[in-house]
Amino acid sequence: MSTDSWIDQQIAEGVLSPGARGMTPQAAADQYNAANVLVPTDPGYLVPSADGQAEEHHRSTDQLRAECVGIDEIPGDVELDPQAVARWRDLYEQVGAEHWPVFCAWVRSGACVEDSDGMPSASEFHMSYHGTWPRFRNYADALFEVIGLLDPVPKGLRPYVDIDRVTGDLERNYVVVPAPNGGVYVFNRVRLI
Template identity: 30%
Template sequence: MSVATITPAVWIGCLSCYNAGALTGAWFEATTADEIAPQTLHGHQTSHEELWVFDYEHLPIDGECSPHEAAKLARHLDEVDEYLLPVFLAWIGSGSHVLDGEDLPDHGEFIDRYCGHWDSFTQYAHQLAEDICLLADAPEHIIRYFNWSSWADDLEHDYTVLDASERGVYIFRDH
């Protein structure tokens, strides 16, 4: 299975020009957003000093931000294995993510809480029941009447279940 490369990008604009009614800016790779100088945008020396990220791709942010904030987040995303990046972005987008000490999504919590990519939560619940030997010592007449659907529905309250980018769901433990 090939993994599509996700490269965060930002459109950095000159705030002075924007406030004067002109759009002066360009797209850059987000990891280097904090290295862009006003002269780069203008193509010459300028007295304009303040730059701002007005648009972005593949960054889990809402609204605008500084180039420094965008670069910090993009470099943080670079630390995630490429095949897990779409899952990490989905977790952040869900709002159920946990922040680290620098107010960035916590990689360790992500790994600890991620339960995998499944066809459905029900499939995950059945595998979990098998893994924890839920009914291993139960008599057959009890197993026969066990309500798998109700058990899976109750269990799902302790998880975040997100639609996966292609098919199925991503599952995360909530605590």
């Protein structure tokens, strides 16, 4: 069966819309699966073979990584099966595209907290992440301002407070990871309860 007739057959069966004509079978299947929020383990997940026939087949880790639609990166060297792909997709949706690179940095840093399934916890990430800053000192200055660190110190004595030392002591309680485009990501070192 040619790839065009496979697409025509899927259209005739009501699986694909007529807009799939002119697409490659893989592109049509990808669009169908994404539109129906299907993962490889779901019934009805569409996978065309090289000759256009729909087929069930085992995917390599690289193929499974590629199937994590919208996920540019999965941190670490994890083994993937279709269930793991589904769990990573769920994590991606919980974390969001904007924070995904930060989440990956958190996982790689070793500061992440895992859930009962051994997956990084999105909720713990959200509690641990304190933002992207030009450097840790900027985060510390903002924190000192919020908590009023120097409020009890008379203005005339404030220049004698060793803020660099206080910042250094504070930094030991955090994980500071270089951000790819400059600056740093700041995370709690330990889970705060």
